[in-house]
Amino acid sequence: MKEVFNLYNTLTRQVEPIRPLQADRLTVYTCGPTVYGDAHIGNFRTFIYEDTLVKALRYFGYRVKWVMNITDVGHLTSDRDEGEDKLEVGARREGTTAWAVAKKYEQSFLADSAALRMAKPDRLVRATDCIEQQITLVQELEAKGYTYCISDGIYFDTSKFPTYGQMARLDIAGLQAGARVAMQEEKKHPTDFALWKFSPTDRTRDMEWSSPWGTGFPGWHLECSAIAMSTLGKQIDIHCGGTDHIPVHHTNEIAQSEAATGKQFARHWMHTDHLLVNGGKMSKSLGNLYTLADVTARGFDPLALRLLYYGASYRSKQNFTWHSLETNQKLLDRLRQQAAELPETGEDTGNAAAPLAAFRAALANDLNMPAAVAALIETMKSPLDPAAKRAFVTEVERVLSLGLLQEPEKATAIPDKIRQLAAAREERRREGKWDEADAIRRNIEAAGYELRDAVGGGKSQIRKKAQSK
Numbered sequence: 001m002k003e004v005f006n007l008y009n010t011l012t013r014q015v016e017p018i019r020p021l022q023a024d025r026l027t028v029y030t031c032g033p034t035v036y037g038d039a040h041i042g043n044f045r046t047f048i049y050e051d052t053l054v055k056a057l058r059y060f061g062y063r064v065k066w067v068m069n070i071t072d073v074g075h076l077t078s079d080r081d082e083g084e085d086k087l088e089v090g091a092r093r094e095g096t097t098a099w100a101v102a103k104k105y106e107q108s109f110l111a112d113s114a115a116l117r118m119a120k121p122d123r124l125v126r127a128t129d130c131i132e133q134q135i136t137l138v139q140e141l142e143a144k145g146y147t148y149c150i151s152d153g154i155y156f157d158t159s160k161f162p163t164y165g166q167m168a169r170l171d172i173a174g175l176q177a178g179a180r181v182a183m184q185e186e187k188k189h190p191t192d193f194a195l196w197k198f199s200p201t202d203r204t205r206d207m208e209w210s211s212p213w214g215t216g217f218p219g220w221h222l223e224c225s226a227i228a229m230s231t232l233g234k235q236i237d238i239h240c241g242g243t244d245h246i247p248v249h250h251t252n253e254i255a256q257s258e259a260a261t262g263k264q265f266a267r268h269w270m271h272t273d274h275l276l277v278n279g280g281k282m283s284k285s286l287g288n289l290y291t292l293a294d295v296t297a298r299g300f301d302p303l304a305l306r307l308l309y310y311g312a313s314y315r316s317k318q319n320f321t322w323h324s325l326e327t328n329q330k331l332l333d334r335l336r337q338q339a340a341e342l343p344e345t346g347e348d349t350g351n352a353a354a355p356l357a358a359f360r361a362a363l364a365n366d367l368n369m370p371a372a373v374a375a376l377i378e379t380m381k382s383p384l385d386p387a388a389k390r391a392f393v394t395e396v397e398r399v400l401s402l403g404l405l406q407e408p409e410k411a412t413a414i415p416d417k418i419r420q421l422a423a424a425r426e427e428r429r430r431e432g433k434w435d436e437a438d439a440i441r442r443n444i445e446a447a448g449y450e451l452r453d454a455v456g457g458g459k460s461q462i463r464k465k466a467q468s469k
């Protein structure tokens with residue numbers, strides 16, 4: 001018998017033990033990034049919590065198969081199948097093709113994920129690499145009478161799926177009454193969604209495929225059902241994503257998957273809530289849509305951001321400020337310093353058992369990371385013997401992934417003063433005050449640090465200059 005691992009389930013609105021479909025195996029599907037721009041720190045809050053869940057389940061002895069998709073086609077600017085394909089918007093912005101944009105930002109996502117010490121999913125599948133499976137799924141739905149065709153595509157008729165919107169507790173009648181104005185005129189019901197969209201007749205899209213219904217591209221929701229079911233089976237154990245996916249994207253995934261198979265699609269749904277910045281929404285227009293590059297340009301370790309995420313339950317909103325990141329960087333530096341003082345080898349005294357039990361209890365209690373980190377902090381300052389502390393840190397790192405035991409030279413922290421200078425320089429650069437930015441740069445360099453600016457207006461990196469002998 002495995003230890004019980006409790007996790008909140010959006011389906012039932014309750015914290016429930018995870019009960020695998022088969023023995024000690026767990027299948028986990030997480031919605032991946034839409035690769036038309038850099039993922040921001042709000043997106044990464046969700047990804048890091050998913051990575052932490054997978055690591056925690058493995059730590060508890062489950063054999064987890066984790067699949068994530070890469071959305072590289074079909075995600076429109078409105079989640080309700082309206083507007084432009086985000087990849088095409090990105091292509092126009094950068095004067096290139098949708099394919100080039102997808103490649104560029106997929107690589108950038110993978111680099112950021114690695115810097116944040118995310119494990120690689122067992123399968124990372126691009127939407128454009130499984131067009132065939134998506135077409136097959138639409139054919140299955142068509143054969144069962146769930147689809148209809150209008151001028152811009154093939155749609156799913158949500159009125160034929162009686163439990164539509166159950167997870168999101170959607171007020172279908174209210175939606176019908178309220179959405180008449182904004183709705184695509186030919187759609188039968190406001191909640192109906194596109195399975196296959198036709199290409200425009202007056203031009204060729206960068207990304208389009210032929211299908212039994214005409215040339216076009218898959219609707220955004222379709223890829224997740226097709227990828228999850230073709231890699232993990234008709235039923236999966238845990239499906240994860242951000243809370244913003246509940247009312248539309250995940251609701252539609254459930255409808256099309258369950259309509260096709262007649263089986264429950266995912267048994268457990270985990271959703272991570274939003275990250276706020278300075279108490280408000282993140283947005284491009286407010287200039288606070290920060291990415292990992294913004295974090296490193298200010299001299300912070302990416303893993304300080306990872307530690308910051310652990311400061312709040314995934315189920316509540318979390319507020320990001322540069323000051324809170326500063327606090328977490330200091331905490332991370334201190335924990336690494338404490339870990340560095342522990343002996344490399346030592347006898348396992350068995351004394352780590354009690355603090356490890358506290359750590360495990362925190363994980364199994366709905367992935368309570370604030371409590372898990374508290375167990376770490378308490379243990380490091382406790383009178384526990386150094387060998388036991390070392391054993392404890394080694395174990396918890398399997399889940400926390402904070403680089404607590406990394407080589408000391410790699411852990412060289414950037415001092416506060418230098419970080420503040422780097423932040424001030426970033427501000428000047430944003431404002432176009434190049435002379436002032438250059439003056440600050442010279443101060444940073446005089447203090448023994450170097451700044452490496454990315455080409456093409458990207459963010460800069462800061463690091464300690466190599467010591468000359």
Ligand SMILES: [Zn+2]
Nearest residue numbers: 031032224249
């Ligand atoms: Zn998805």
